[in-house]
Amino acid sequence: MSDGDDLTSHIDYFNQLLNGLLRMESKFSNENKVIILLVSLSDSYNHLVTTLLYASTTPILEDVIDSLMEYYHRKKDVGEACDEGLYVKDGREHGRQKKK
Structure with missing residues (x-):
C-alpha cells in the first residue's frame, strides 16, 4: 500500500487474497x-x-481492521477539516480591500 491509497480498498483486496489462499487449502493463524x-x-x-x-x-x-478503519476515518476527517479551514481563511483574505 502506498501513502494516500484507500484503506478500504486495500483491506478488501487483502481479504480477497486470504479467501483465495483458503480455497487452495492454505491455513494461516490469526497472528500471521x-x-x-x-x-x-x-x-x-x-x-x-x-x-x-x-x-x-x-x-x-477483526479488531485490527476496526482500529485501522477508525484511524483512517479520523485522519481523513482531520484532513478535510484542515482543507476547509484553509478555504475559509483564503476566502476572507480575498474579500478584504486594503486601506490606503
Missing part, C-alpha cells in the same frame, strides 16, 4: 494474518502498527 496485514500498510501507519504489534495480547484480525 494480522502480521501480513500490518506489514502491507504504508509508512503513515507505522506508529499504529507498532502499537498493535507490541500489545500485551495477540490482536484479533
Whole structure:
C-alpha cells in the first residue's frame, strides 16, 4: 500500500487474497494474518502498527481492521477539516480591500 491509497480498498483486496489462499487449502493463524496485514500498510501507519504489534495480547484480525478503519476515518476527517479551514481563511483574505 502506498501513502494516500484507500484503506478500504486495500483491506478488501487483502481479504480477497486470504479467501483465495483458503480455497487452495492454505491455513494461516490469526497472528500471521494480522502480521501480513500490518506489514502491507504504508509508512503513515507505522506508529499504529507498532502499537498493535507490541500489545500485551495477540490482536484479533477483526479488531485490527476496526482500529485501522477508525484511524483512517479520523485522519481523513482531520484532513478535510484542515482543507476547509484553509478555504475559509483564503476566502476572507480575498474579500478584504486594503486601506490606503
